[in-house]
Amino acid sequence: MPNYRMHLLVCGGTGCHATKSNVLINELKRVLSEKGLEDEIQVVETGCFGFCEKGPIVKVYPDNVFYIEVQPDDSLEIIEEHIIKGRKLERLLFVEPSLNQKLEEQLDMPFYKKQLRVALKNCGFIDPEDIDEYISTEGYHALGKVLTSMTPDAVIEEIKISGLRGRGGGGFPTGLKWEFTKKSSADQKYIVCNADEGDPGAFMDRSILEGDPHIVLEAMAIAGFAVGASKGYIYIRAEYPLAIQRLSIAIEQARNYGLLGNDIMGTGFDFDVEVDLGAGAFVCGEETALIKSIEGNRGEPLTKPPFPAQSGVWGKPTCVNNVETFANIPAIINKGGHWFKKIGTEKSPGTKVFALAGKINNVGLVEVPMGTTMRDIVFDIGGGIRHGKQFKAVQTGGPSGGCIPYSQIDIPVDYDSLVSIGSMMGSGGLIVLDEDDCMVNIAKFYMEFIIDESCGKCTPCRVGTKRLHEILTKITEGKATEECINHLVELSDTIKDTSLCGLGQTAPNPVLSTISYFLDEYKAHVIDKHCPAGVCEALLSYTVVSENCIGCTACLRACPVNCIKGAPKEIHKIVQSDCIKCGACYDICRFEAIMKK
Amino acid sequence: MSKIKTFAELQEIRKNLENRMSLRKTAGSKDRIVIRVGMATCGIASGARQTMMAILDELQKEHIENVSVSQTGCLGFCDVEPVVEVIIPDKPSILYGKVDEALGREIVTKHIMNGTLLEDIIVSRSFETIK
């Protein structure tokens, strides 16, 4: 085996793939072999570094240098300058906007400084398609440990001590769930990994599966040992081809090593895993619907009880956990439940992975201890709001969650604190909104999503959410009255109380939370017929800013309905009653003399 | 690939693989020692590559893991190439000149492993580098 003196880690996550990291990898390898360096320098394709916005990412070891936005054409220069002569390529270093300084080492970057990586520890560090790299980072060690030196009860006890709660949204204690499943007696039990990940903007689970698939397989086997199951299913949406491919490779390698299959490590324990593809319906992420779907039926939720722990796949006791929940298990076994319990907050120990999206500088994936404030996440790690705009809110928990306004930004983020301010953790998608986002419109967006995704089984969810959407539409069109806001609240409460599954029960949350924090904005729409953010087309008006208008006549000529009056070198004027709000004048004026408000 | 039949076997495999990842693990640790080899044009011409490979080989032989070897550009000592700089955390860095393969190995066995400087080949610096 060659003794490589340098490793070039290139991100092969979905984000960087989209910006051609695979071409870059081939090009680096080609240039290296051209220079006869292929036995000295190793090129490793890894999972997501979390810094997707600035991809493709290349990290150079042992120098710890972090390059961003690397193009295939940069390969030659990286190799000739950095690899051969030891000179860093300044132009590919990350410039921290807040410091305006080029940062060479990854550890210097504020983006990474406040992070703590447990679930993502191997993402961007190992080659996910090589089981040896996983093994060399203590991989499958936790499984070996439980199989050779622990009883199932001891494993469950360790997870209970850790205080780990489900990362799929509900936050149910994982140790308890395992205990319930263990206590149900049956000839066959199942472990299910929920990789449906339906929240718009979320990609935490995908990144874990792409960057470190073995960690999930190992954890599922540990769960199987603890509850007495010999078979696992990974339910993953078909739109995640790269994750599916890496999982399949990982499963095959684990089988070849005998780390999945019969008589694992000679202990007599059998466990194997099957990948099950879902069509990508949001409701199929709900555990009872997911189980139906695995059985080949329509993914519709069932009433609980019975819980899956009693009767799940094929009516057998089934333990359903989220991808990220599983990714925490091996570390808990290796380092102990007490170690884990010390991270995070009292009631929500450990870390949480978030996908940062929206109007934020560092779009990407981050993992922080529970209890980190939203301010740290958005402004330090996330690098603040794009283009220096004003922060308005963060939407957490996707379509089931709510928004956090600036007044609550110092709240330490954990399961309970988010619920206390009317939002929820959800799976970890964070969408950052700025002054240009209209909160009524955001609520409407989520309601559209819900209407599409409701399975239609129960009336409050199927019909109620349609009504909510209609009212919201009326508001954005300026056709609503103040009474409509009360209607929204009443209807929301009914839907929450009477829907069958979690989708319907949480669907009104975005509406309620925007009303509670941004009532002024709702009122502006219904009373003043005005959209403060300038988003709702029907409520906008175009006017000429007299001080800026030089009378060039461009707008007059562009207006399709001839409602602009003026003459060369005179200040123009828009006849509001005839204006159809097409925006043509706004687009054509080069003097910022048309205002849209 | 053959099947792993015991937990001990898994641990054995991991031990054998350790080398492979130590390069990456060391890079992130706080107490890592850095050895930098001057690899600008004149360094390469005077055999800096061979020196670096010898250092790497010696480190591996001695199973030393907390050392990162990297190259650096011109250090401004063309007349004493190849130059090698040893940076141990919290200590002043030491610069050696005219380091051939044998001396490279000695840097590892003496300076790194025993903390004994190779006094004869230390290059005294007339300037400070701003960090």
Ligand SMILES: Cc1cc2nc3c(=O)[nH]c(=O)nc-3n(C[C@H](O)[C@H](O)[C@H](O)COP(=O)(O)O)c2cc1C
């Ligand atoms: C509408 C709806 C969608 C859900 N989508 C997901 C999902 O995409 N991924 C997930 O892990 N859990 C999802 N859940 C939660 C699951 O029902 C279940 O609680 C979870 O998978 C349990 O795993 P955990 O305890 O490890 O979080 C969803 C729940 C509801 C009501």
Ligand code: SF4
């Ligand atoms: S609440 Fe909505 S998604 Fe859930 S079962 Fe009822 S109709 Fe289906």
Ligand code: SF4
């Ligand atoms: S295009 Fe702008 S500057 Fe020209 S007349 Fe119209 S408003 Fe005035």
Ligand code: SF4
């Ligand atoms: S928005 Fe369209 S219709 Fe209205 S004034 Fe401008 S160009 Fe004319």
Ligand code: FES
């Ligand atoms: S996909 Fe490359 S950094 Fe996220």
Ligand code: FES
């Ligand atoms: S080029 Fe080698 S010291 Fe200047």
